[in-house]
Amino acid sequence: MRRTMLFLPSNNPNMICNGGLLGADSLIFDLEDAVAPDQKDAARELLKNALGSLNFGKCEIIVRINGLDTPYWEEDLEYILPLKPDMIMPPKVSGGDYIRTLDQKLTELEAKFGIPVGSTKILALLETAQGVENAYEIARASKRMMGLFLGAEDLSADLRCKRTKEGSEILYARGRLVCAARAAGIEVYDTPFTDVQDLDGLEKDAQFAKGLGFSGKACISPAHVDTVNRVFSPTPADIQYAKDVFAVIAEAKRLGKGAISLRGKMIDAPIVQRARLVLEAASEIEGVDYFAETV
Amino acid sequence: MRKLCNSLKEAIEKSGLRDGMTISFHHHLRNGDYVLNMVLEEIAALGIKDLTVNASSLFDCHEPLLGHIENGVVTGLETDYMSSGIGGPISRGVLAKPVVFRSHGARPAQILDGTSHIDVAFVAAPASDPMGNCSGKYGPSACGSLGYAFPDAMKADKVVVVTDDLMDYPLTDASITEDYVDYVVKVDAIGNPKGIVSGTTRMPKDPIALKIAELAAQAIDASGLLKDGFSFQTGAGGASLAVADYVKRIMLKRNIKGSFALGGITGYMVDMLEAGCFQAIQDVQCFDLQAVQSIREDPRHMEITAAQYASPKAKSSAASNLDVVVLGATEIDTNFNVNVHTDSNGCIIGGSGGHTDVAEEAKLTVIVAPLSRARMSIVVDKVLTVSTPGSSVDMLVTQYGIAVNPARPDLEAAMKAARLPVKDIRQLRDMAVALNGPAKPYARTSDRVVANVLARDGSLQDVIYQVK
Amino acid sequence: MDIKREAMAGTLESSDICVTVQPAAEGIRIDLNSTVENYYGDSIRETIGAVLQELGVRNALVSAVDHGALDCTIRARVTTAVKRASREEPQK
Numbered sequence: 001m002r003r004t005m006l007f008l009p010s011n012n013p014n015m016i017c018n019g020g021l022l023g024a025d026s027l028i029f030d031l032e033d034a035v036a037p038d039q040k041d042a043a044r045e046l047l048k049n050a051l052g053s054l055n056f057g058k059c060e061i062i063v064r065i066n067g068l069d070t071p072y073w074e075e076d077l078e079y080i081l082p083l084k085p086d087m088i089m090p091p092k093v094s095g096g097d098y099i100r101t102l103d104q105k106l107t108e109l110e111a112k113f114g115i116p117v118g119s120t121k122i123l124a125l126l127e128t129a130q131g132v133e134n135a136y137e138i139a140r141a142s143k144r145m146m147g148l149f150l151g152a153e154d155l156s157a158d159l160r161c162k163r164t165k166e167g168s169e170i171l172y173a174r175g176r177l178v179c180a181a182r183a184a185g186i187e188v189y190d191t192p193f194t195d196v197q198d199l200d201g202l203e204k205d206a207q208f209a210k211g212l213g214f215s216g217k218a219c220i221s222p223a224h225v226d227t228v229n230r231v232f233s234p235t236p237a238d239i240q241y242a243k244d245v246f247a248v249i250a251e252a253k254r255l256g257k258g259a260i261s262l263r264g265k266m267i268d269a270p271i272v273q274r275a276r277l278v279l280e281a282a283s284e285i286e287g288v289d290y291f292a293e294t295v
Numbered sequence: 296m297r298k299l300c301n302s303l304k305e306a307i308e309k310s311g312l313r314d315g316m317t318i319s320f321h322h323h324l325r326n327g328d329y330v331l332n333m334v335l336e337e338i339a340a341l342g343i344k345d346l347t348v349n350a351s352s353l354f355d356c357h358e359p360l361l362g363h364i365e366n367g368v369v370t371g372l373e374t375d376y377m378s379s380g381i382g383g384p385i386s387r388g389v390l391a392k393p394v395v396f397r398s399h400g401a402r403p404a405q406i407l408d409g410t411s412h413i414d415v416a417f418v419a420a421p422a423s424d425p426m427g428n429c430s431g432k433y434g435p436s437a438c439g440s441l442g443y444a445f446p447d448a449m450k451a452d453k454v455v456v457v458t459d460d461l462m463d464y465p466l467t468d469a470s471i472t473e474d475y476v477d478y479v480v481k482v483d484a485i486g487n488p489k490g491i492v493s494g495t496t497r498m499p500k501d502p503i504a505l506k507i508a509e510l511a512a513q514a515i516d517a518s519g520l521l522k523d524g525f526s527f528q529t530g531a532g533g534a535s536l537a538v539a540d541y542v543k544r545i546m547l548k549r550n551i552k553g554s555f556a557l558g559g560i561t562g563y564m565v566d567m568l569e570a571g572c573f574q575a576i577q578d579v580q581c582f583d584l585q586a587v588q589s590i591r592e593d594p595r596h597m598e599i600t601a602a603q604y605a606s607p608k609a610k611s612s613a614a615s616n617l618d619v620v621v622l623g624a625t626e627i628d629t630n631f632n633v634n635v636h637t638d639s640n641g642c643i644i645g646g647s648g649g650h651t652d653v654a655e656e657a658k659l660t661v662i663v664a665p666l667s668r669a670r671m672s673i674v675v676d677k678v679l680t681v682s683t684p685g686s687s688v689d690m691l692v693t694q695y696g697i698a699v700n701p702a703r704p705d706l707e708a709a710m711k712a713a714r715l716p717v718k719d720i721r722q723l724r725d726m727a728v729a730l731n732g733p734a735k736p737y738a739r740t741s742d743r744v745v746a747n748v749l750a751r752d753g754s755l756q757d758v759i760y761q762v763k
Numbered sequence: 764m765d766i767k768r769e770a771m772a773g774t775l776e777s778s779d780i781c782v783t784v785q786p787a788a789e790g791i792r793i794d795l796n797s798t799v800e801n802y803y804g805d806s807i808r809e810t811i812g813a814v815l816q817e818l819g820v821r822n823a824l825v826s827a828v829d830h831g832a833l834d835c836t837i838r839a840r841v842t843t844a845v846k847r848a849s850r851e852e853p854q855k
Binding site: 668 | 806
C-alpha cells in the first residue's frame, strides 16, 4: 500500500530522524534536487549511516538517486545498496534504455553485496516529454519496474508551459502514465502538490488523481500526509461494498448459484479484484482482518 | 491630597524605602518591561542596599538585575519564573542567598495571608489617573489583564503606580483602584510594546509538534470531558497551543458549547470564544494584541486576579473549576514528576509559573512533549527538579504514544477503548535511550543550593543546585 | 587515509554536528563543544576516535560543534570531513 510517499532531504539529520513518524506509507530519501552538488558526498554518507541504524517503522524506503546523466548516480548506488532500500527512484527517465542501464548496475551491485539479485525494485520518475511519450516502454523495460511516478514541475518546464494548481497542462501526462502503468501491470503515482499551506487545494488535487486511477500521491511536506492518506484510503462506503461483494459470493456458493449480482449489477472478476484490494488496504490501515469476516 | 510624583526618585523617597526591605513587581510587561530596571537604577543611585525583589516573573530584559546583585543592591530574589538569561548566572551562583521559587497561585496566597511581606510594590500600569485608578487595557503599552499585580496592590505597605499614559480622573474602567495606591509616577515609557505582547501568536509548523497535538486532542476527547460545559487551558506556544486548534475543530464539528477558557490567553482562545466554543474567558495574563483587544471590548472576557486564578488558599479559584489543562515539560520522570525549572544540565531556564497550580487543580492534566529534543530525553528516570509532583499529572502525550499515570486506570481504559496508542512510561523512557544511545548518568557538580522550590502550601518541595 | 587539507562537514543546526578536520603533525586531537557534553561528551569523543581509526587516520586535529547529533550522524559527518580532507585536489 503506497497511498503517500513523503520526500525527505537526505542531508538533514533532523528530518531523517523523525521520518518514520510522519504517517507516510513510503519515504523518498532524496539525494538529487534536495542536495546541493557540493554536499552529495555528505548526503550519501548520512543516508547510509541513518538507514543502517535508525528505525523507520513500517515505512517503505525509497531512495531518489541522481540522474544517469550525472557523475553521481553510480556512487549513490554503491553507498546505498548495501542498506537494502526497497526501491530506487531514478529521475528524468526518458526511455527503456535508461531503465535497462540501471537494471544492469543494480544486478551487478546486488551480486557484489550479496543481496538477492532482482530484489531491489525501481520506481521510475517521469518528468520529461520524452519520458511521458515512452511511458509504456519504460513500464515494461525491466522486471524490477514497480511503478511510474509523475514529476509535473520539471515536466511543465519541458512542455514550455506554466504549472498550475488546476493542472490542465498535465492532464494528458497524468492520463498517459495511468494507462501505460496499468497496461504494463504496475502501479502509478501522482505528482506532489506544491503549496504547503493550501490544504483545500491539496484535497482537490488528490481526489482528482484518485479519480484518474492513480494508486497514490507523493508529498513534499509532512503537513500533506494526513490528507493524501485519507483520500487514497478506502472510504467506509467502499469497505461496506467490498464486504457485500464477498458476502454475496459466499451466499451464491452456498446456494450453488452461477451468476452473481449485487444491487442489480453483475459481479465479475474485475469487481471481485477491486473488492479484494479494498479489503486488503482497509485491513492494513486499521489493523483489522476484514477477510476473516468474509469467510 | 497629591499622589502624583515628579519622578521615580521622588516616589521611592516618599515610599520610605530602606535597606533590607522587600520590593515587588508584576510581569505583565513580559520581555518588554522597562519598569523593574528603571526602579532599581534609581534605588541604586539613592544608595539603598540589601533589598529582596519579589517579581512574579523575570525575563532576559531584566539582565541589569545581575549588576545590582553584584553591587549588593539586591541580595534576595523571589519569583515564579526566570528566563535563561537570568537563570544561567543564578545557576552559576551569583546570588549568595538561594532564590525562592513559588507558583503563580502560591505567590498571591502568601502575600495575602501575610507570610510574604512586601514593603513597596511598584505597579507598572499602561494607563492610570493621578489618584492611581489604573488599568492594563488602555494606552500605548497596553498589556491587558493585570492579574498578577492585584495581591501586591492590596497588601503591600506602600504602592507606587508607574504609568506612561496619565489619564484624567477618574479612569472609569479601572482594574486596580485608588483606595490601594499611595503614589503615581508618569514616565516616558513603561516598556517596549513589541516585547510586551506578540503581534500574533503563531501555530507551530513542526510536524512532530502537530502530531503530538493531534494525539493529545484525541486523548482529551476519549477522556469523556469534551462535552457541553467543557473548560480548558493550554500553554502559549508549541504543541500546547496546537492542541487548542485540534480541540476547536472537534468542538465546532460536534457543536459543543464549552464553559470557559483559562490562562495565559492568546488570540486562539479569543477565536474560540468568538466562535461560540466557550461562554467566557477567565484571563490572568494576555499574550498577544488580539487578547488585549478582546479583554478591553468583550464583556465575556474577564480579568481575574492571581488569587482568583489559582491560589490554594482561595475559597475557590478558576483553576479549581477547570476540566482540562495542557502543559509542557523539560523533563518528566517515570513517576510522572515534571521539571519546568531547569534544563537537562540542571541550569535554571524557567519556573513553575502556573504549572504546579493548574496541574493539581484540573480534572485532567495532559503533558505534551516530544520524546526527546536534540538528543536530550524528555522522559527520564528521575527529574533534576520536581516542579510539579507526579500526583498532579495524569498523562504524557508524545509522538510515540500516550503514557497514563497508573493512579488513573479509568483513563487508561478510556484511551485503549478509543484505540489510541498507549505505552508504559518506562517503555517511552527505554525508547528514548534506544534512540539517543546510553547516556552518562547526571553528575551534580556542587552541593550548594541556589534555589528553593516551594510547594503550593509553602513547604519546601525541592532544591536546585549550583552548576558550573 | 592521510589528512592533506582542512575540510568541514555538517551544520550547526539542531541534531547535527559540524566537524572540521585539519592536518596535524603527530597524533589525534579532538576538540568538542557539545550541547550534551554532560551526558554524551565522552561517547561522542569515543565515536569520533573510532571512526578516525577505522579510516586509518593517525594524525589529525578534529574540532566539532555538536547540537545533539545521534551516533549515526556523528559517524557520517566525521567520515565525510575526513574523506574531503584527504582528497588530492579540492572537490569539483
